Amino acid sequence: MKPLLIYVELMRTKVENHDNITSIKNNEIEGLQMKISQYESDLIKNLREQIIAGLREQIIKKDSELKQQKFDQQNVYETIIQELRNYKNITKNIDQKNQEISKFQGQINSEAVKSREFQKQLEEQKKNIDQKNQEISKFHQQLEEHKKSIEEKNQKISKLQNDVNKSDVKLEDLxxxxxxxxxxxxxxxxxxxxxxxxxxxxxxxxxxxxxxxxxxxxxxxxxxxxxxxxxxxxxxxxxxxxxxxxxxxxxxxxxxxxxxxxxxxxxxxxxxxxxxxxxxxxxxxxxxxxxxxxxxxxxxxxxxxxxxxxxxxxxxxxxxxxxxxxxxxxxxx
The missing domain is CATH 3.90.215.10 (Gamma Fibrinogen, chain A, domain 1)
Known part of the structure; x- marks a missing residue:
């Protein structure tokens, strides 16, 4: 029996030792778990801060882009408004020009009537001019006849002048x-x-x-x-x-x-x-x-x-x- 008791005692000691070791290990595990929890907490906090900072930057960037888009849209809107105003002015000017063209067309039509009347007058004047040209042609014929007569007289005068020059008595000598x-x-x-x-x-x-x-x-x-x-x-x-x-x-x-x-x-x-x-x-x-x-x-x-x-x-x-x-x-x- 005694060996059995010794054995049992020995086993009990081993079990106690094992429990002590287990308790120590559990304490270590708990410490490690606490460190892991703390690390995880710090890691999550850092990640959250980084994520929040990144999201903040994206939000600021998006806000700036939205402001720029809003400004661009405002400029586009104002440009469109100005173009619409210009279009209205152009339309108004076109209407005025159309009115002027219509008025001018009326004047052209009136001038066309006057032109036809003037054309008739020109034709009448042309007839008169043709008659005058015929009279002038007849007058030119008369002038040519007079010219021939004058040339004949000039030839006679030239002949008389030559006769005078050939004479012995000259006017200069007198x-x-x-x-x-x-x-x-x-x-x-x-x-x-x-x-x-x-x-x-x-x-x-x-x-x-x-x-x-x-x-x-x-x-x-x-x-x-x-x-x-x-x-x-x-x-x-x-x-x-x-x-x-x-x-x-x-x-x-x-x-x-x-x-x-x-x-x-x-x-x-x-x-x-x-x-x-x-x-x-x-x-x-x-x-x-x-x-x-x-x-x-x-x-x-x-x-x-x-x-x-x-x-x-x-x-x-x-x-x-x-x-x-x-x-x-x-x-x-």
Whole structure:
């Protein structure tokens, strides 16, 4: 029996130990369960907070989108309202235009009636114009006949003019162009030739009758150091010192041949002269070039060498201060 009791005691001890171990394990299990519960509670809390935060963000985003959509819809609505207003205005304008078109159509119809009446008037005027054209054509025929008659008369006049031109006596030859016809009257006369006329001083004492004085120096009151333009036009007065003018001398000598005479007198009373049977002055475009030929005369300083065109101008330039009087004369040959 004793071994059995020992065994039983031993088993009872083991059972107690096992119960103690079981109690400990249960305590551990309960602790683990509490930790699990706490972990699950924290985990659920975190998950709930995360879910709530995510939902809050989605709600805010959706709210912003809804606000934007509402704003866009409001703009669309306002645009539609404005377009409707514009449409109403356009419709109103179209109605006005239609009224204007209708009114204008009425005017067109009225103008069409007037146009038809005007067309009738044009046709009548055209008939009148055709009649006038026929009259004008008839008048042109008459003009052509008159023109032929005038041409025949012009031919006759031209023939008569040619006969006059061929005649020995010319009208220009009957005009006074020099001082010869005035005889021994040494004064100012008007000459005319080839549509020109101007006053000249005639001289019949210096070298015979018929001379035109183109330059006269009898005292020192007139300055002969003048410009090109002044010499072209002439200067001075006939009762004192003067120069007739290069343009007038050119017209005289180019119209008909002239001879040239220079008369000089120094302070000692000595008289010198030069005469050229041919003398001409060119126009201004040729710088009034002088042409001399057929010299005769007596110049004291150059009595042995005065035989060229250049001699007299040289003498006058060198011995101008020794000359008391000088005259330059022209005479028509």
């Amino acid at each position: 005009k006074e162009i020099n001082c010869t016809s005035f005889g021994d009257a040494p004064c100012v006369h008007k000459i005319s030739f080839s549509h020109y006329s101007f006053d000249v001083l005639c001289d019949s004492e210096t070298a015979g009758p018929g001379w035109i004085v183109i330059q006269q120096r009898i005292n020192g009151k007139e300055d002969f150091n003048r410009s090109w333009t002044t010499y072209r036009e002439g200067f001075g007065s006939f009762d004192g010192n003067f120069f007739l003018g290069l343009d007038k001398v050119h017209r005289l000598t180019s119209y008909k041949p002239h001879e040239f005479y220079i008369h000089l007198e120094n302070f000692e009373g000595e008289i010198e002269y030069a005469r050229y049977k041919q003398f001409e002055i060119a126009g201004e475009s040729d710088e009034y070039k002088l042409s001399f030929s057929e010299f005769s005369g007596y110049i004291y300083k150059y009595s042995s060498t005065v035989d060229t065109i250049e001699t007299i101008p040289i003498y006058l330039s060198v011995y101008y201060d020794s000359v008391k009087y000088d005259f330059m004369l022209l005479r028509n040959k």
